[in-house]
Amino acid sequence: MKRVSVVTINFNQDQITEELLISIAETNTYEDIEIIVVDNGSTVNPIPKWTLKFPDVKFIRSEINLGFSGGNNIGIKEATGDYYFLVNNDTEFTTGLVQKLVDVLDTHPQVGIVSPKLNYFSDKSLIQYVGFTQVDYYTCRNKAVGRFEKDIGQYDNLLGQTGYCHGGAMMVKRETCHKAGLMADNFFIYYEEVDWGERINKSGYQAWVRGDAVIYHKESMTVGKKSAFKEYFMNRNRILFIRHNAPPLKALVFYLYFVILVVPRNIVSYIKEKKYNFISILFRAVWWNITHSKNSEELGFTVNKVS
Template identity: 85%
Template sequence: MKRVSVVTINFNQDKITEELLDSIAATNTYENLEVIVVDNGSTVNPVPKWAPKYPNVKFIRSEHNLGFSGGNNLGIKPATGDYYFLVNNDTEFSPGLVQKLVDILDTHPEVGIISPKLVYDFDRSIIQYVGFTQVDYYTCRNRAVGKGEKDTGQYDNLLGQTGYCHGGAMMVKRETCEKAGLMADNFFIYYEEVDWGERINKSGYQAWVRGDAVIYHKESMTVGKNSPFKEYFMNRNRILFIRHNAPAFKAFVFYIYFVLMVVPRNIVNYIKEKKYNFISILFRAVWWNITHKKTSEELGWVVNKVS
């Protein structure tokens, strides 16, 4: 039986993380499992109170917020599993989840990473994800398959290749990480799992999704909708993703599209919504990409000023 390491990140959401840990204990029947929680620089260190409450969980404390990519990478380093199951702390497991994903990785050597179906926790009849289309390098856009659909079992038999796995829940082979590397730390949050998926695909592995494996996602509990923090990193990392992955001509077309279409459209929307401070945030996101190498680990002003 392959060993599975569940890795999750906590940042000032102690109750949410505890609900995840409790759901794992209540639903999991997979015997060879370890659980690792990375506290990503929470204001108050929760590890001392958690250690006696969850004696079978391994806790790691970072004194600084390393973001989604850095936090997961920190959790993977001491993991002993053959497979790493990276899950958002604002998720809850369903019965048989781990076993269903392991079964595919055990029997399909071409599969390097797999996600379950994600459904919204606030209404468990609504789908969030059963796959992604490939990113269009000209616009840096793609689509989540099934998002917003009523779950009537239409994807229960879905099993196969997808463009990318979902950062909310993805099980990856250790050998995949050894060949493709871990997530790029400089994304911090947003686009990091899609960038990772590009490298996994290019390293010769496939990304799959299994529709009858389910995880419940408490969407938007980590970062508020339309927050300055989110706005900065969504724009900054959209450009950074293209710099990392697109061929030169397609990247050039994207830059023209972004400057002539995205920037004016966003500014008009900011003005309509009276979010005038977002205008400078957008330009700072663009400026970061102009002034930093694509491998730069310098995140910019916003981590300290907005987060």
């Protein structure tokens, strides 16, 4: 039996993280499992109380917020499993979830990473994800398969390759990480799992999705539906993803598309919504990519104030 390390990140969301840990305890039937929680520099360190409340869980404290990519990388480095199951802390497990994903990795050597179906926690009959299309380098856009569809069992037999796995829940082989590397820390949050997926795909492994394995997701619990933080990193990392992955000609087309169409469209949207401060946030995101190398660890945003 392969050992599974479940890795999740907490940042100022003690109750949400505890709800995840309880859901794992109530639904998990897989025997060889370890659970690792990385506290990403929360204002108040929750680990002392957690060690008493959840004695079987391994807790790691980072004194600074390292984001989704950095926090998960810390957890992976401390994990002892053959497979790493990276899950958002705002998720809820279902019975048999871990076993179903392990079965995919055990029986398909070409698969390096696999995701379950994600349904929204607020409406568990509504699908968020059953796969991603490949990113179009010309626009840096892709689509989530099944999003907002009512779940009537139409994907229960789905088992196969997809463009990328979902950052909210993805199980990856240890050997995949050795070959493709870990997530790029400088993405911090947003596009990091797609960038990682590109490297996993290029390393020779496939990304798969299993439709009868389900996890529920309380989307946008950390940074809100729309915030300056989210707007900055979504725009900054969209450009950074292209810099990391696109061939020169396709990258040039994207830059023209972004400057001529995306920037004006976003500015008009900000003005209509009276979010005038987002205009400077957008230009900061663009300017970061002009003034920093694609591997720079300087984020250009004060992240520890985000809650």
